[in-house]
Amino acid sequence: MKIAQVAPLWESVPPVLYGGTERVVSFITEELVRQGHEVTLFASGDSTTKARLMPMCPEALRPSKVAINYDAPVTAMMEKVFGAAEQFDIIHSHLEFIPFPLARRSRTPLLTTLHTRLDLPELVPVFRKFADLPLVSISDAQREPLPWANWQSTIHPGLPKHLYTPHDNQGRYLVFLGRVAPEKGLDHAIEIAKQVDMPLRIGAKIDAQHAEYYHTVIEPLLDHPLVEFIGEVTDIEKDDLLGNAYAMLAPYDWPEPFGLALIESLACGTPIVAYRRGAVPEIIDHGITGFICETREEMIQSIRHVSLLDRTRCRQAFEARYSSERMGQDYLKVYEQILGVPSKTPAPVENLATGLAASGQA
Amino acid sequence: MKIAQVAPLWESVPPVLYGGTERVVSFITEELVRQGHEVTLFASGDSTTKARLMPMCPEALRPSKVAINYDAPVTAMMEKVFGAAEQFDIIHSHLEFIPFPLARRSRTPLLTTLHTRLDLPELVPVFRKFADLPLVSISDAQREPLPWANWQSTIHPGLPKHLYTPHDNQGRYLVFLGRVAPEKGLDHAIEIAKQVDMPLRIGAKIDAQHAEYYHTVIEPLLDHPLVEFIGEVTDIEKDDLLGNAYAMLAPYDWPEPFGLALIESLACGTPIVAYRRGAVPEIIDHGITGFICETREEMIQSIRHVSLLDRTRCRQAFEARYSSERMGQDYLKVYEQILGVPSKTPAPVENLATGLAASGQA
Numbered sequence: 001m002k003i004a005q006v007a008p009l010w011e012s013v014p015p016v017l018y019g020g021t022e023r024v025v026s027f028i029t030e031e032l033v034r035q036g037h038e039v040t041l042f043a044s045g046d047s048t049t050k051a052r053l054m055p056m057c058p059e060a061l062r063p064s065k066v067a068i069n070y071d072a073p074v075t076a077m078m079e080k081v082f083g084a085a086e087q088f089d090i091i092h093s094h095l096e097f098i099p100f101p102l103a104r105r106s107r108t109p110l111l112t113t114l115h116t117r118l119d120l121p122e123l124v125p126v127f128r129k130f131a132d133l134p135l136v137s138i139s140d141a142q143r144e145p146l147p148w149a150n151w152q153s154t155i156h157p158g159l160p161k162h163l164y165t166p167h168d169n170q171g172r173y174l175v176f177l178g179r180v181a182p183e184k185g186l187d188h189a190i191e192i193a194k195q196v197d198m199p200l201r202i203g204a205k206i207d208a209q210h211a212e213y214y215h216t217v218i219e220p221l222l223d224h225p226l227v228e229f230i231g232e233v234t235d236i237e238k239d240d241l242l243g244n245a246y247a248m249l250a251p252y253d254w255p256e257p258f259g260l261a262l263i264e265s266l267a268c269g270t271p272i273v274a275y276r277r278g279a280v281p282e283i284i285d286h287g288i289t290g291f292i293c294e295t296r297e298e299m300i301q302s303i304r305h306v307s308l309l310d311r312t313r314c315r316q317a318f319e320a321r322y323s324s325e326r327m328g329q330d331y332l333k334v335y336e337q338i339l340g341v342p343s344k345t346p347a348p349v350e351n352l353a354t355g356l357a358a359s360g361q362a
Numbered sequence: 363m364k365i366a367q368v369a370p371l372w373e374s375v376p377p378v379l380y381g382g383t384e385r386v387v388s389f390i391t392e393e394l395v396r397q398g399h400e401v402t403l404f405a406s407g408d409s410t411t412k413a414r415l416m417p418m419c420p421e422a423l424r425p426s427k428v429a430i431n432y433d434a435p436v437t438a439m440m441e442k443v444f445g446a447a448e449q450f451d452i453i454h455s456h457l458e459f460i461p462f463p464l465a466r467r468s469r470t471p472l473l474t475t476l477h478t479r480l481d482l483p484e485l486v487p488v489f490r491k492f493a494d495l496p497l498v499s500i501s502d503a504q505r506e507p508l509p510w511a512n513w514q515s516t517i518h519p520g521l522p523k524h525l526y527t528p529h530d531n532q533g534r535y536l537v538f539l540g541r542v543a544p545e546k547g548l549d550h551a552i553e554i555a556k557q558v559d560m561p562l563r564i565g566a567k568i569d570a571q572h573a574e575y576y577h578t579v580i581e582p583l584l585d586h587p588l589v590e591f592i593g594e595v596t597d598i599e600k601d602d603l604l605g606n607a608y609a610m611l612a613p614y615d616w617p618e619p620f621g622l623a624l625i626e627s628l629a630c631g632t633p634i635v636a637y638r639r640g641a642v643p644e645i646i647d648h649g650i651t652g653f654i655c656e657t658r659e660e661m662i663q664s665i666r667h668v669s670l671l672d673r674t675r676c677r678q679a680f681e682a683r684y685s686s687e688r689m690g691q692d693y694l695k696v697y698e699q700i701l702g703v704p705s706k707t708p709a710p711v712e713n714l715a716t717g718l719a720a721s722g723q724a
Contacts, residue, residue, distance in 0.1 A: 073488070097437050100441070
């Protein structure tokens, strides 16, 4: 199959350090190439892939020190993608709704994977306007605010099996991995570590948007013998950081659309203690690969019980459900689903059922 | 003629307070309606117009207190504009390059007025990619970084003749009007006022992006008996603030694409003292409606000479060159120019000359 993958330009594909969406795009792309498909990747020029790379800007834009008009390279990218649309059986975009108006005017079907939260009221009109276009959610929880959209499937992200290695020995510290942002609850994680008197190692990115939050809320909490702030980490560092931990703390306090860090932890064999938010209950098997908690007190109690969990079950859960091989196969099924039915017959939005029945209007 | 005007959604059309682009869109729209054309305005729902208003979101987005995904309503707007394209003879957009990919796929020509600086390197690829689409600059200076683009005309913005009133008596204070931003040089204006020992009244908007600059650079300079910080002002307040001033200080230190405040000052009869930057020399007649200066010393000298200028010449220059009537006529000429030649024959970018010769490819 001839597949275009269209990535955001904030990070390279894969990103050097943090960057959830671009990491998943990379895993999908490489897996589809491995399966023998002809994949073209539209991404920043410093990306690395076995697919055909179409460089949309010399370098990823987030690391840029100067303010950038992000819309300019993305608009040029839209023209390049849809100008070449005839070369592809399907265009798989990771740019939210940006390509939707062009998809309406293209004979090549567009599939969109949404990677972010969808509960913002200003998103409703644009998804309503394009309610016929096929979508994939990265968790069932993610799609709840837009239940009427043309969902084809939930496809949980996956990782290459050998990216992280199982660590069978229980470590002696807790780990937090993710962005420094109010919704990620790093302040909770620090409080909890202090209360259970265990060291906490923090692998976290601070972006410009949250620099003030870091300085005012997080930084004052770091000056404590139990707390070590490491910053952003590479995959190799992550394997050590996660694998040697006793448990991952995931006190996220927002509708987490997926949480790539959670499956990275499972891949290393490390159980997770998390609040019940967003996709968390889809990922963690309560009492087997971690604990899903309602309150901070429950989280503190649960940390004691982590020692009873079997770390090999975490790795097994990862291998069974969160490999990029499984993810690639799932996407291929959706591509075939979209291409297998007659396409391009516009239908009124009112007639559109969810899922399979509506894919013909894509 | 059936004309679509497409405005940004940050401010209502016209804006309640500050908002250069949306103000100009309002003046163009109302003038074209006055001339008898059938105008449709795509803008935020709190806009006020004699044209047919197509509300793209309930309220302007800048005043919103919460972070907004601005791309969502703009993407929905693109679909609404181009979905209705057949209803218009021409689509006149003020959204930079955002509609370009859709314009390529539409039979209705798109004219774009660029309202901002164009000297950012990341803009080059997108304007190159769409080098056939017709553009209007708001000054000759503005277009210098992209001389090869398909410029149809420079059309200086204009104001309704009766919006501001001529004030013949020379006032006793200096005035600064504009955004609080490093490139606008408010710190210079304050320094200069102190040096020439004249009061300075400041009508200025502080946006979130520049709040830190305001607190660290500007605020410490305000505690001085000569300096009065008024904040954002309405048109009625502006007529008083500008008209009763001795001179406007415009120590802008960036490639100012136009500077609406300058012609507002002229409309009130108030001369301007400015640095030679961007469009300034196109607007001020040196020694007649103000002084164009190279250095701060020269600016200080020039302020003394303002008393020799005839304020009626400022108002005359405004009436002759900066009325919305003249602006509307200029735009109509460009619309006719675009519609009068065969359109929609794509041509390789290499063959495109500037201006008129290329408008056939629009």
